Amino acid sequence: xxxxxxxxxxxxxxxxxxxxxxxxxxxxxxxxxxxxxxxxxxxxxxxxxxxxxxxxxxxxxxxxxxxxxxxxxxxxxxxxxxxxxxxxxxxxxxxxxxxxxxxxxxxxxxxxxxxxxxxxxxxxxxxxxxxxxxxxxxxxxxxxxxxxxxxxxxxxxxxxxxxxxxxxxxxxxxxxxxxxxxxxxxxxxxxxxxxxxxxxxxxxxxxxxxxxxxxxxxxxxxxxxxxxxxxxxxxxxxxxxxxxxxxxxxxxxxxxxxxxxxxxxxxxxxxxxxxxxxxxxxxxxxxxxxxxxxxxxxxxxxxxxxxxxxxxxxx
Amino acid sequence: xxxxxxxxxxxxxxxxxxxxxxxxxxxxxxxxxxxxxxxxxxxxxxxxxxxxxx
Numbered sequence: 164x165x166x167x168x169x170x171x172x173x174x175x176x177x178x179x180x181x182x183x184x185x186x187x188x189x190x191x192x193x194x195x196x197x198x199x200x201x202x203x204x205x206x207x208x209x210x211x212x213x214x215x216x217x218x219x220x221x222x223x224x225x226x227x228x229x230x231x232x233x234x235x236x237x238x239x240x241x242x243x244x245x246x247x248x249x250x251x252x253x254x255x256x257x258x259x260x261x262x263x264x265x266x267x268x269x270x271x272x273x274x275x276x277x278x279x280x281x282x283x284x285x286x287x288x289x290x291x292x293x294x295x296x297x298x299x300x301x302x303x304x305x306x307x308x309x310x311x312x313x314x315x316x317x318x319x320x321x322x323x324x325x326x327x328x329x330x331x332x333x334x335x336x337x338x339x340x341x342x343x344x345x346x347x348x349x350x351x352x353x354x355x356x357x358x359x360x361x362x363x364x365x366x367x368x369x370x371x372x373x374x375x376x377x378x379x380x381x382x383x384x385x386x387x388x389x390x391x392x393x394x395x396x397x398x399x400x401x402x403x404x405x406x407x408x409x410x411x412x413x414x415x416x417x418x419x420x421x422x423x424x425x426x427x428x429x430x431x432x433x434x435x436x437x438x439x440x441x442x443x444x445x446x447x448x449x450x451x452x453x454x455x456x457x458x459x460x461x462x463x464x465x466x467x468x469x470x471x472x473x474x475x476x477x478x
Numbered sequence: 479x480x481x482x483x484x485x486x487x488x489x490x491x492x493x494x495x496x497x498x499x500x501x502x503x504x505x506x507x508x509x510x511x512x513x514x515x516x517x518x519x520x521x522x523x524x525x526x527x528x529x530x531x532x
Contacts, residue, residue, distance in 0.1 A: 358521055361483060403524040404524070442481050478491065478492045478508075
């Protein structure tokens with residue numbers, strides 16, 4: 164990972180000094196050992212702070228929406244697909260971007276790291292194979308594959324689909340045998356079981372909207388949950404309001420979600436809201452044969468009409 | 479909506495032109511029949527606290 168960090172620094176300094184970009188959006192070490200935070204480097208000196216490791220869980224495409232300046236941005240495979248969607252949806256122009264692609268070997272699950280730690284974590288080192296967790300009086304090594312975020316285990320695109328320069332050699336794509344096993348599991352339940360399952364899943368939700376704010380797809384000037392004229396959904400932690408929020412957010416992201424996992428990583432209550440978005444991904448793949456953000460000239464599945472679109476549900 | 483646990487016959491979609499009065503009536507009858515079988519909806523109903531629940 165240090166090689167990635169060095170290369171990102173090198174590219175960032177080069178494009179900043181040449182005036183190709185006004186800012187590089189990347190990551191720097193966070194105040195907690197197991198978190199890296201989004202960082203905007205505006206000078207060569209600031210570019211020295213940039214890092215990349217298995218703690219870069221946020222999706223930086225969130226910060227390019229509607230920008231007018233020239234932007235350098237560090238993207239993982241999934242983020243690069245969001246960048247494609249952003250370009251298609253006219254949220255940023257390709258010419259404004261200098262894309263530093265990171266061939267990604269996956270991110271470490273925040274909760275898995277915390278569970279392994281025997282105290283406060285001061286640093287997490289990642290060499291693409293092994294993760295070393297260091298803290299107050301302990302040091303632990305684990306295989307990276309054992310602590311991967313769940314979305315990284317079913318990742319279909321580790322290498323960026325769009326980039327100007329790569330921070331390292333391309334990595335082998337994963338071979339996934341059962342991509343939607345978790346969604347299938349839920350689909351097998353009866354209607355009542357499903358209803359109870361999701362009620363339980365969302366029972367801890369405090370409506371903090373961290374999942375929405377972490378999501379690059381959620382860029383509406385006024386989100387439907389914040390609107391008060393008309394008020395589409397109640398603002399309390401009433402069970403029905405919470406369900407409405409999560410269902411509707413999934414519908415808004417349908418056909419555009421790349422399963423980057425930023426929503427779950429941002430959730431302070433550890434709620435697995437990706438069940439909803441993953442169902443929409445599964446449907447788009449099965450019904451329309453469409454994956455979000457793979458090509459610049461292919462609009463999202465629900466944004467286009469084809470004469471042979473499935474329509475059995477309309478009577 | 480079925481994925482999150484709503485019964486299969488609760489939600490209906492149809493494409494009816496304003497000129498298709500007969501089709502509208504037919505669909506409305508079919509929907510009513512199916513929903514009658516299911517009974518009153520218990521899911522996705524917002525309940526405000528009442529004296530009884532407090």
